[in-house]
Amino acid sequence: MRHWLKALRQKSNNLTQEQLAKEAGISRTMITEIENGNANPSVEVAKKIASVLGFDWTRFYQDEDDEGELTKTGTE
Numbered sequence: 157m158r159h160w161l162k163a164l165r166q167k168s169n170n171l172t173q174e175q176l177a178k179e180a181g182i183s184r185t186m187i188t189e190i191e192n193g194n195a196n197p198s199v200e201v202a203k204k205i206a207s208v209l210g211f212d213w214t215r216f217y218q219d220e221d222d223e224g225e226l227t228k229t230g231t232e
Contacts, residue, residue: 157191158183158216160192161191162191169208171209173191176205179208181204182218197216202217
């Protein structure tokens with residue numbers, strides 16, 4: 157589950173799933189699936205959502221711990 161995405165949508169931007177979907181040009185169902193962790197967005201969709209909510213789209217492809225904190229992967 158992507159708790160961070162739901163928190164950004166609700167708390168920071170005060171948007172419903174429907175409003176986010178409309179602004180991003182994607183379906184509300186897709187927003188639901190992405191937030192619930194049942195779907196991964198394509199790069200195009202990730203960029204659209206990130207643009208509306210104001211975060212780096214690559215966050216969708218980073219590992220997170222149980223608290224929703226980003227964790228480092230690979231070597232530096």
